[in-house]
Amino acid sequence: MKNVLHLIVVLCFCLTSAAMQAQTIVQPSEPNVACAQAWKDYRSADKLWKAGWGLFVPGVTGTAVCTTMGVITSFRPGPEPNPESGIPVKPNYAPMICWSFMGLSAGAFVASVPCLVNGQVRRKAAMKTINSLNCPPDLTYDEIKIC
Numbered sequence: 001m002k003n004v005l006h007l008i009v010v011l012c013f014c015l016t017s018a019a020m021q022a023q024t025i026v027q028p029s030e031p032n033v034a035c036a037q038a039w040k041d042y043r044s045a046d047k048l049w050k051a052g053w054g055l056f057v058p059g060v061t062g063t064a065v066c067t068t069m070g071v072i073t074s075f076r077p078g079p080e081p082n083p084e085s086g087i088p089v090k091p092n093y094a095p096m097i098c099w100s101f102m103g104l105s106a107g108a109f110v111a112s113v114p115c116l117v118n119g120q121v122r123r124k125a126a127m128k129t130i131n132s133l134n135c136p137p138d139l140t141y142d143e144i145k146i147c
Contacts, residue, residue: 034129034133034135035130035133035135035136038126038129038130038133038135039126039130039135041122041125041126041129042123042126042127042130044122045118045119045122045123045125045126046119046123047119048115048118048119048122049115049116049119049120049123050119051115051119052112052113052114052115052116052117052119053112053116054112055108055109055111055112055115056108056109056112056113056116058105058108059105059106059107059108059109059110059111059112060105060109061105062101062102062104062105062108063102063105063106063109065105066098066099066101066102066105067098067102069094069098070095070098070099070102073092073094073095073098074095
């Protein structure tokens with residue numbers, strides 16, 4: 001029984017020391033470098049998120065406006081041909097132009113969704129890292145080094 005207790009104590013000591021060593025390996029060697037990288041990741045994710053909003057707003061408004069104009073111009077009657085004059089009547093290109101712009105606007109809207117989602121996920125991950133490392137406010141690497 002005494003040998004079993006000694007074995008358990010030795011195993012606990014070994015596991016504790018291994019866990020402490022693993023924890024020091026996982027932690028960054030210099031927190032300032034890790035903080036600077038976390039803020040850099042946050043800024044790049046923020047740019048992606050803002051680009052998503054930059055595509056989303058014009059995409060939605062353009063789709064709404066072009067769809068409305070396309071519907072209005074599609075039901076407007078075109079000019080009637082006059083067989084006596086012999087001059088060919090030009091076709092009405094307005095609906096085609098409106099529907100084409102509507103397609104472009106819808107494309108911008110669809111492209112904005114992954115930017116918004118990925119940007120927000122990356123921003124939250126970066127903020128989680130920043131909070132876990134207790135990083136100072138958004139500073140440059142040199143400013144962090146001085147602090």
